[in-house]
Amino acid sequence: MGVVSTIDSKRNLVIHSVAGELTLSDIKVAAVKLYDNPDFRADMGILVDLRDGTAKDLSNDDIQEFIMMTRAMDEKRGTGRTAFLAERDVDYGISRIFKSLLDDTSRRIGVFRDHQQAIDWLQGKD
Numbered sequence: 001m002g003v004v005s006t007i008d009s010k011r012n013l014v015i016h017s018v019a020g021e022l023t024l025s026d027i028k029v030a031a032v033k034l035y036d037n038p039d040f041r042a043d044m045g046i047l048v049d050l051r052d053g054t055a056k057d058l059s060n061d062d063i064q065e066f067i068m069m070t071r072a073m074d075e076k077r078g079t080g081r082t083a084f085l086a087e088r089d090v091d092y093g094i095s096r097i098f099k100s101l102l103d104d105t106s107r108r109i110g111v112f113r114d115h116q117q118a119i120d121w122l123q124g125k126d
Contacts, residue, residue: 003030007039013122014046018053024062028069035076042078045122046107048095050086051115055094063094067101074105081108083118 003026006015016030034040058066070077084095095111102109112118 002026005030005034007034007037007044009039011123012041012044013119014040014044016046016048018048018050018055020053021057022050022053022055024058024065027066031069031073035073042076043080044078045080046082047118047122048082048084049115050084050088050091050095054088054091055086056090058094063097063101066098070102071105074107077105077107079106081110081122081124083110083112083122085112085115085118087113 002019003022004017004019006017007013008015014034016034018026034046084091084098086092086095092111092113099109099111110118110121112121
């Protein structure tokens with residue numbers, strides 16, 4: 001189904017809402033659109049909302065390519081925070097893999113099951 005991205009400048013927040021089965025192509029398209037959007041600022045929090053979708057069909061090769069692509073875009077990604085919101089165990093686990101493989105990049109990454117906790121963390125309310 002894809003990824004719908006919304007920029008909320010007032011809240012300094014980007015929301016990537018995933019619907020259906022997430023594909024590597026969906027990720028690439030969403031990233032390019034976001035970083036090319038003039039309303040995006042590198043300090044914005046980014047919420048990847050997997051509640052209506054799933055990353056369960058991403059292969060190991062997909063994950064590795066995503067990690068390489070993300071590292072290549074590190075400067076554009078900025079130094080803000082990214083939160084993965086995943087209620088299902090499989091998506092939570094995949095999100096934890098993303099986090100562990102990107103922990104040494106400029107952007108802080110968190111993985112959450114609760115929407116409000118994710119939003120609070122993105123807004124610096126540790």
